[in-house]
Amino acid sequence: MSTDHRPFSPASERNRGPILDVLLQLLPPQGTALEIACGTGQHAAHFAPALPGWQWWPSDPQAEALQSTAAWCEGIGNVQPPLQLDVMSPDWTGVPSEVDLVFCANMIHISPWATTRALMQGTARHLRAGGLLLTYGPYFVQGEPPSPGNLAFDADLKQRNAAWGIRWLHEVQAEAAAAGLQLQRRFDMPANNLALAWGRPAT
Numbered sequence: 001m002s003t004d005h006r007p008f009s010p011a012s013e014r015n016r017g018p019i020l021d022v023l024l025q026l027l028p029p030q031g032t033a034l035e036i037a038c039g040t041g042q043h044a045a046h047f048a049p050a051l052p053g054w055q056w057w058p059s060d061p062q063a064e065a066l067q068s069t070a071a072w073c074e075g076i077g078n079v080q081p082p083l084q085l086d087v088m089s090p091d092w093t094g095v096p097s098e099v100d101l102v103f104c105a106n107m108i109h110i111s112p113w114a115t116t117r118a119l120m121q122g123t124a125r126h127l128r129a130g131g132l133l134l135t136y137g138p139y140f141v142q143g144e145p146p147s148p149g150n151l152a153f154d155a156d157l158k159q160r161n162a163a164w165g166i167r168w169l170h171e172v173q174a175e176a177a178a179a180g181l182q183l184q185r186r187f188d189m190p191a192n193n194l195a196l197a198w199g200r201p202a203t
């Protein structure tokens with residue numbers, strides 16, 4: 001009988017490999033990463049060992065997520081103790097003053113719209129010159145027909161919480177631009193998700 005009581009997200013298990021492929025394409029050998037909305041911690045536990053030159057700081061506002069992440073990441077030397085962080089907090093206490101990567105999967109559509117602005121503004125405060133924000137999740141894109149799966153998912157999200165829902169990419173881009181960030185790379189991912197790399201415009 002299994003004695004492993006760590007919370008488990010099947011979606012994280014499915015998407016962690018494709019997301020890691022993107023990270024390996026984008027990232028230099030060394031750096032400091034802040035993960036926003038780490039959830040169970042399965043992403044941190046998968047990515048950090050594959051990025052040995054990186055220090056990974058997982059964060060989430062929920063105590064259960066922090067406990068789960070600590071359990072998933074136990075014994076992984078380059079994962080820092082999980083930080084309690086709500087992106088809506090006015091200053092991101094405990095976050096290193098400068099990071100090379102902010103990674104945020106599956107928060108933008110499962111939280112009120114205001115968190116998108118807060119994510120962009122906070123990232124802009126902490127991102128080192130040349131650093132990246134990588135967001136992952138479903139988006140609606142102008143001029144591209146939405147998949148039936150994403151339409152159904154959007155309806156389900158809105159039924160669960162009227163403030164949730166799949167966001168329009170151009171609206172996310174507007175929030176990014178207000179924070180001085182622009183979309184630099186788009187990766188089409190399995191199951192109609194996108195991985196989006198954001199950074200400061202080259203000067």
Ligand SMILES: C[S@@+](CC[C@H](N)C(=O)[O-])C[C@H]1O[C@@H](n2cnc3c(N)ncnc32)[C@H](O)[C@@H]1O
Nearest residue numbers: 012037038039062086087088105106107111115
């Ligand atoms: C669907 S889970 C995604 C977890 C993980 N990133 C993944 O992809 O499996 C959404 C996460 O967003 C977090 N979240 C919601 N609102 C947030 C906020 N205001 N600031 C930071 N994280 C938030 C939740 O606590 C939850 O862990």
